[in-house]
Amino acid sequence: MQNIYKKYLDEIGEVGEVTAVKSAVVTASGLPNAFLGERVLTENGVWGLIFSIDNQKIEFLTLSVGSIRIGEKLVRTSQVFEIEVGDHLGSGVFDPLGQTILGETLSETKTQSRPVDIEAAGLSSRKDVTEFFETGVGIVDLIMPLGKGQRELVIGDRKSGRSEFAIRAMTAHASAGGVCVYCMIGKRTSYIERIIDSFTQVGVLDRLCLITTFASDPAGLIYLAPYSAMTVAEYFRDQGQDALLVLDDLSTHSNFYREVSLVSGRFPGRDSYPGDIFYAHSRLLERAGNFKNGSITALPIARSLEGDLSGFIPTNLMSITDGHLFFDPLFFNEGKRPAVNPFLSVTRVGRQTQGELQKNLGREISTFLVDLKKLRSLMHFGAELTERVQAKLNLGQRLESFFYLNRRLPLPWQQSLFLAAAIWKGWGKGKPSEEFEPMLFAALAKLESDQSLQNLVNELIAEDELEDYLLKVKENFKALGGEDV
């Protein structure tokens, strides 16, 4: 490291001296021509990133662990912060600097350096979101669909299943041959181990790029993690691939950004966040989208408090993204998994990517769910239920059993559509949830193992009209198991 320090010192001929160390932010004098975002290196080999500059001093964030003492010298590098990207990032666990964490040997691939914090690509390189993005979660694929290149906020309380949803979406996307980048921001080591285990179990770890930062990492490194992950996703987009980027989570990211901003003495704004917290996230998410050569679908995750969506960071992110999926703690407590609340969720560009069948059935079911909600609130008055109302309630129960099925593996959208259509058309009619759920699980097991049934399900998608499709689904109830209509 001394050699690298000496090299930059000789080449650039500028030197700085540390004058104050405040947690993750270090103040130094000197380096007259330093610029914002430039990388600096201290004598002891600690890398930093210039965070602010004025006439007298510069401030930089430390990016690696190591001690910095007052009076220590540092050099600038004339380089902005860059990482080496290449096909080797397609699978493995990395830190935001692009270094492998588990110590595995990386295959020799052609790499290129890319700056981490760049301006988003302009309008001319973008195109409309037209392709459907499969998450493998029935309720999302049918009612709150996403498109490739959409930025959908995943918001909910702690422990409401947000990460599980993201993991299912990544499993579905990786199984379909897509590239996934999962950015874990300031997570516990045990959590990261658990995630690696669960990906290993479903067999997709070798198709995922995990950019991880631990809670114990320097705040500067944690702050940079989502930008690094976005750079990796951009690399794969430029290779013509459809990348999925999950940022888990941006609430923690804002907390770390708030920490470094407060420590460096920037004026606090609402909730003590710095004034540019919106810009920090908007310039990041603006880089995702659908491009002419590929797409980046972004699923930033945010935390709400006690089911309150109106917090500062959640509302910021809602206005940046193309909709949000709200993981409602009330739904979670009722045992619904995933706890997506379709009434408070929004998708702005996803619906235009659905096929006619999905769109029409989705619309009918959404309307039905709203009616059902009203009906249930009326039931509190204790009115006697007519047969029609009972049938409606039963249909609602069966649909919910299907939508909130606690399942780890993703369900292909064709199968979701088929099952939802079957329920809509009366499959399992009159059965209470306790009886219907085993039927559903049996049908899912059959769908997984029976190739001819899968073929049938995929063939039926070719129907143009919803009515024809529903009739054909009805004709094939028997294939699903269970009896009658």
Place this chain on the structure above:
Amino acid sequence: MAKQTDCDFKKLELVIAFEPDDDLRASLLDWAQEQFGEDVMLKIRIDKSLIAGAQVYFEGKYVDLSLSKKIYAKYL
């Protein structure tokens, strides 16, 4: 007038290969004050690996005028 602290001085740091005597120190300081004004502070460090010449650190700038650098550049 506010008390002048270390921070208010311009710091000229010299790394040389030998221990300077008092005369040399004084003449170096005189020269520095002549060049940069009265408020300059001289800091001298010894590093024998320089062989001869000096490394100069001043106001964020660095110049290596040592013999070792020239030898490295020429032979290594």
